[in-house]
Structures are given as structure tokens and as C-alpha cells.
Amino acid sequence: MSSAPIIQITADKGQRLADLDTGSTIQRLRQAGLILLRGFNIKLADFEEFTSRLCDRFHDVGTRQSLVNPDGDGYTSEVHRKNFNLFAHSEGAYLPRPPPELCFFNCVQSPHNKGGETMLVDGVEFLQRLPASLRERFDQQGIIYQAIWDEQRWQSEFSVDSQQELHTHLIDHPQCEYRFVGSEVQIRSHAVATRTSLGGSPAFANGLLAHLPQISHPRWQDLNVYSKPSNRVFFGDGKEIPQNVVNQLIDIQDEIALNHSWITNDLLVLDNTRFMHGRLMTEGECERVIRSRFGRLRQEHRNSITSTSPSISR
Numbered sequence: 001m002s003s004a005p006i007i008q009i010t011a012d013k014g015q016r017l018a019d020l021d022t023g024s025t026i027q028r029l030r031q032a033g034l035i036l037l038r039g040f041n042i043k044l045a046d047f048e049e050f051t052s053r054l055c056d057r058f059h060d061v062g063t064r065q066s067l068v069n070p071d072g073d074g075y076t077s078e079v080h081r082k083n084f085n086l087f088a089h090s091e092g093a094y095l096p097r098p099p100p101e102l103c104f105f106n107c108v109q110s111p112h113n114k115g116g117e118t119m120l121v122d123g124v125e126f127l128q129r130l131p132a133s134l135r136e137r138f139d140q141q142g143i144i145y146q147a148i149w150d151e152q153r154w155q156s157e158f159s160v161d162s163q164q165e166l167h168t169h170l171i172d173h174p175q176c177e178y179r180f181v182g183s184e185v186q187i188r189s190h191a192v193a194t195r196t197s198l199g200g201s202p203a204f205a206n207g208l209l210a211h212l213p214q215i216s217h218p219r220w221q222d223l224n225v226y227s228k229p230s231n232r233v234f235f236g237d238g239k240e241i242p243q244n245v246v247n248q249l250i251d252i253q254d255e256i257a258l259n260h261s262w263i264t265n266d267l268l269v270l271d272n273t274r275f276m277h278g279r280l281m282t283e284g285e286c287e288r289v290i291r292s293r294f295g296r297l298r299q300e301h302r303n304s305i306t307s308t309s310p311s312i313s314r
């Protein structure tokens with residue numbers, strides 16, 4: 001595990017989240033890929049106001065509709081309270097639509113037991129650690145995510161009600177193949193493995209490690225890591241990504257992960273095109289309440305980035 005520090009902005013006495021300058025927040029995110037805001041007293045409305053100054057198109061989190069905060073604007077949801085490990089991933093990277101650029105995680109209740117950290121993995125460093133041939137293959141071919149989703153899952157993932165609506169929705173996404181088996185859908189979505197970060201650097205930022213059918217890595221195989229037997233991951237040429245490559249990726253994750261221990265009110269902001277996030281179990285069941293939002297940058301921030309980084313096209 002890496003011990004590199006996370007850029008931290010600590011609240012001055014009485015300082016509110018609303019007082020923070022958005023431009024300098026974006027600037028810090030471009031440089032470091034993540035920011036920790038600590039010591040602010042953050043209510044749901046503060047959280048939604050702050051995130052809405054940075055982003056204007058928020059991600060519907062299909063897998064946790066039931067966790068959407070009923071008092072918010074519909075885009076704030078709690079992360080799962082179940083106690084499990086989840087490998088690092090870029091949010092929404094497996095779907096045939098542009099993933100969110102920013103992730104926001106705000107700790108409402110830090111865990112009383114040990115553990116429960118959020119794992120933060122820098123995709124720029126990750127990419128540099130990949131063997132050249134593997135990096136080239138991911139760069140050139142991307143990843144195919146295969147999954148079988150029940151009706152509730154595909155309806156919420158794509159915000160549709162019927163098979164016909166799904167067909168209409170996906171007709172403009174040839175990189176996403178699907179077929180219905182009864183009410184379930186088998187989906188194969190072809191997506192990039194690497195992205196250009198907000199700071200303009202190439203990064204390994206994808207959902208591969210959170211989309212595995214099983215975990216066979218010797219360090220993790222008995223440790224309750226999320227996997228799903230009907231999931232599959234392939235290189236873009238259709239060849240299944242072999243176990244030894246998956247385990248090599250897990251090793252890199254483990255070597256460079258920053259494991260963030262939560263203090264109530266912490267707010268982490270991540271460049272989702274650079275930093276992948278995951279979670280570690282707590283030792284024993286205990287409350288761990290974290291609210292989250294995922295959004296795409298407001299146009300004015302996008303303009304400010306592209307005007308200073310002509311190589312970035314989004």
C-alpha cells in the first residue's frame with residue numbers, strides 16, 4: 001500500500017463548504033486527481049449545492065436505486081452498508097455512455113470498528129506499472145464487459161421500462177451488444193480501458209476489477225471480495241482476460257492503493273477519469289454511512305480545462 005499523502009483542505013473555524021472557490025478546487029483536481037475536504041459541517045443540502053457548482057449532469061446509479069436519499073434531489077445515494085471488499089473501479093465505466101468525471105463521497109457516519117477504508121488507486125501510476133505489451137493491448141483494444149442482468153437491473157441501468165425502450169435506447173450504441181433471454185438481458189459492452197485525466201495524463205481507469213466472475217488471487221480469494229459468476233471480462237478482440245493477467249492487475253492495485261480512513265464529515269472528490277475507488281471491510285459489522293454523487297463537469301469548467309490543455313478533447 002502506498003503512503004503518499006492525499007491533498008487535504010481543512011476548514012478554517014466556521015468556514016462553510018459554500019465558501020470554497022470552485023475554480024481552485026478544479027485546479028487541484030487536475031493536478032492531484034483527488035481532494036479531501038475535512039472539518040466542514042456538511043449537511044445533505046450543502047453536499048448537493050457544492051457538487052452542483054462543479055457538475056450539472058449527475059449519474060443515475062442503477063445498482064442502488066433503493067439507496068437514493070429521499071430528501072435530496074434524486075442523485076444522492078448512500079453506498080451499500082453491507083460489509084464486503086470491492087476492488088478499485090472507475091464509476092460507470094462498463095456502460096455505453098460517457099462515465100461521470102467526478103465522484104463525491106461524503107462520510108455521514110465513520111465506522112466504529114477498524115477497517116472500512118475507501119481504497120483509492122491512481123490510474124496514472126497504474127498505467128505506468130503495466131508491462132508495455134499489456135498496456136498497448138489495453139490502449140488499443142479496450143475491454144468488453146459481459147453481464148447478465150435481471151429486469152430490475154437493466155431497467156434501472158438504462159432508465160427504461162420495456163424491452164422495446166431498451167432497443168430504442170441502445171440502437172445508437174453499436175459498441176453495446178445485447179440479447180434477451182426471457183426477461184433477463186445478456187449484455188456485452190465494449191469500452192475503453194484507459195482515459196485522459198482532467199490533468200491531461202493517460203490513466204488506467206475502468207471497471208475491470210469490479211466486474212470479475214470470481215476471485216482467485218491467493219491474497220484475496222477467501223476475503224469476501226465482490227464478484228459475480230455471470231460476469232466476464234474480455235480484451236477488445238474477444239479473448240477472455242486470463243486469470244494471471246487479472247492477478248497482475250490486482251497486485252498493482254494493492255501496491256499503489258491509498259486506503260482512506262474516514263472521519264465523519266470528510267468529503268472526498270475524485271477525478272473519475274484518473275482515480276479508481278474501492279472499499280475494504282470493517283472488522284465486524286458496524287455502521288458506515290457514506291453518501292455519494294457522480295457527475296459530469298459543468299460546461300464552464302470544461303471550457304476552462306480545454307482552454308488550458310489543447311490536447312484534451314472530450
Ligand SMILES: [Fe+2]
Nearest residue numbers: 089090091277
Ligand atoms: Fe463505485
